[in-house]
Amino acid sequence: MARIELDHIRHSYSPNPRSDADYALKEVDHTFDDGTACALLGPSGCGKTTLLNIISGLLTPSEGRLRFNADDVTGLSTQERNIAQVFQFPVIYDTMTVYDNLAFPLRNRGVSPGEVDRKVRETLDMIDLSDWANRRARGLTADQKQKISLGRGLVRSDVNAILFDEPLTVIDPHMKWMLRSQLKQLHRRVGFTMVYVTHDQTEALTFADKVVVMFEGGIVQIGTPTELFERPSHTFVGYFIGSPGMNVLPVEIDGTSARIGGLDVRLSAPVPSRSGARMELGIRPEFVTLGRTGAPFEITKIEDVGRQKIVRGTLAGHRIAAIVAEDSEIPAEPRIEFDPRGINVYADSWRIETGAQR
C-alpha cells in the first residue's frame, strides 16, 4: 500500500480558469500516510468526486502533482496506478459465479491457484457470501451484487490504495452495519490505504481515521471524527456533521462573555475581538442542557426518535435544537444552559482559536 501525496493540486474543467470560482477543486496540499482510512465528505457538487477521480487517474489535474510513495503518478492511467475501485453501483460479471468474480482480478495477475483460493475464501467469508460461492451472479439481489463489488476491491493485497465511491448507498441499513464494521475490522487488520467518498456523515465518521470535509470545491477541515465534532473549524462543518447540526447564533463578544439578544453566555476563555467581523457562537445540540436553570426557552417541537428526543425551540428569537435522553423529562417551564466545553466562537464563519483548555 502507498502513501498518497497531493502536492498543490487544483482542477478546473474550463481550459482557461481566471478566478477561484472557475476551479471545481481549489488547491489541495495534503499527504495521506500509508495505511490511512480517509473519507472525503461533503454535499453533492463539493468537489469530492473530482478529487477522487484525480487520485484514481480518471482525471488529470490542471495543476499540481500526485505521488504514491514518492513516485509521481500524475501522468499515469488508472491501470498503471495499480489501485482497486468500488463504485456506487455494482460492477461485476453476471455470467460468472460469485467465486470466479472474486478470483478474476487475481488470476489476471498470475496469482497461484492456492493463493487465489485462500484469498477468495477469506473475502467471501468477510462479505458473508460463502454459501453463494458457486451461484451465478446474475440472479442475485442488488445488495448481494454490491457485496461482490466490495469483495473484488478487497481481494487484492498488492494494490497501492482502494478507492470507494459511495459504496453503501444502495445497501439496506442492516447490511450497512455489517459491511461497515467488517471493512473497519479489515482495515485494522491489514492496514490498507483507503479513500472513501460519501455524503453520509455516519459512514465517513465511523470508517475513517481522517475525514476531509469539502464545501464548494475547497477543503474546509481535515480532522479526526472527534475534532470535527468538538471543534468544527467552519460553521459549515458544524452544520454538516451532526444530526441535527450545530446551532449557530449571532453574538456580540466582550472578552469572556458572549451576548445573544439580552442574554449573557460565559465563555471558558477570552476571545480576541475582531472588529468588523460577523461573530457567531456555535453549540451542538448535544451540549445544550434542558432543565430548570438558565435562559428561558420556548419549545416549538419535540421529536421523539426512540433513543433520544430532539427538542426544538427558540431562545431570544433564535432557533435552537437540543438533544435530551430517552428517559428524561421535559420541564413545564423549560430553560436551557450551554455547556462551556461545547462552545466555539466564529468570526466570518471561521473558528477562533482561543487556546482554552478542554
Place this chain on the structure above:
Amino acid sequence: MLELKNVSLEVGADTWIDDVSLSLEKGTLNLLLGPTLSGKTSLMRLMAGLDRPTSGEIWFDGKDVTGVAVQKRNVAMVYQQFINYPAMTVYENIASPLRVARAPAQQIETEVRRAAELLKLTPYLDRTPLSLSGGQQQRTALARAIVKNASLVLLDEPLANLDYKLREELREELPKIFSETGAIFVYATTEPQEALLLSGHTATLSEGRVTQFGPTLDVFRNPDDLLTARTFSDPPLNTITLPKQGAKFSLGGGADLPVPSDLAGIADGEYTIGFQPHHLSLDAQTAGTQPIRARVLVTEITGSESFVHLDFAGSRWVMLTHGIKSFEPDETVNIHIDTRHLLVFDMQGQAVRPPVRRAA
C-alpha cells in the same frame, strides 16, 4: 379511508404480498418500513391500482375499488428517482395535473403558488428542473403530487437519492406539508430512523407480510414479535437466547439478568431477549446489576458517540455509548444491560408481553 382486506399478490409461484389487511385514515401519514424486497413497492402498486391483487379486496371511502385502474382513481405518486418534465419550467411542472384536469386559470395560479410556497420553490418557478439541485427537483415532484389534490399520495423512498442534510431538512418539513393537505399519505422507507423522525403510523413489512401496524413509536417500543423488532432497529437489535429459571435469565458463568417484575409469572424455559444498542452501557443504569464480560470486535466513533461491536458468548452485539471509547480489538470489557427496557420473546418469536413503559 383506504382499506386493504386480505390482499395477496402472487407472481408465478412466488407470493409477493401475503394476506395484508390495513386501514389507513384520511389525513394520516403511514410508513411502510422494511428492507429491499419486503414488498413495499408491490403494496403501493396495489394501493394505486397499478396492479390487481390475486385475492382480497381494496376499498376506498366505503367503495370497492379492486381492479379499478389507476387513471380512474385519484392517486399521486412520487418515486425515488426525480421525475419531472425536463422541458417545462418548475411552474408548469407543478401546474401540469391541473392543466390536465382543465382547471380554471385563476385556480391554477393560486394552487401552484401555494404549493411552491409550502415546498420553498417560489424563487425557482421560472427555472427548468435540471438546473436545480436534487433536493429542489424532488420538491418539484412533491409539489406536483400535492396540487393534484389526490386523496391518496404514495411516496416510494422519495428521499433516498438526496444528500442526508437535504433529507434531514425535508423530513422535518414533510409532516407539516402532509397535515395541511388532508390526504392519505403512504411513504415507503428502508430506514428505521426515517420512520421515527416522520412519526405517524408504521406498518413493518417482512417477506410480503405486514408484521405489525400502529403509531410509529408504539411499534418501535412494543413490537409484537422479534421480526418486527429487528425490522425496526438501526443499529441492529441485540439478541440472545437464554434459559429462564425463577426470577432470572441465566447468562452462563454465574451471571444472570433479572426477569422484569411484570413478567415474573412466565413459565421457566428458553426465551430470546432483545435490547437496543443504547441500552447496553459501561455503567450500571439500575442499582445492583452485575456487569457481564464481552469481547470487543471493533469500535466505530462518530465524534460524540462510539459504537462498540462486541462478542458475548457467540452473540454479536453493538453498544452505543456516549463519548469516545478507544477499545482495542479483543479487549475484554465489563458491560451492563439496562433491564428496564428488555424485550422478551418466546421461542416462536412472539413478544411474551410488552415491557413495562416508564412514564413517557
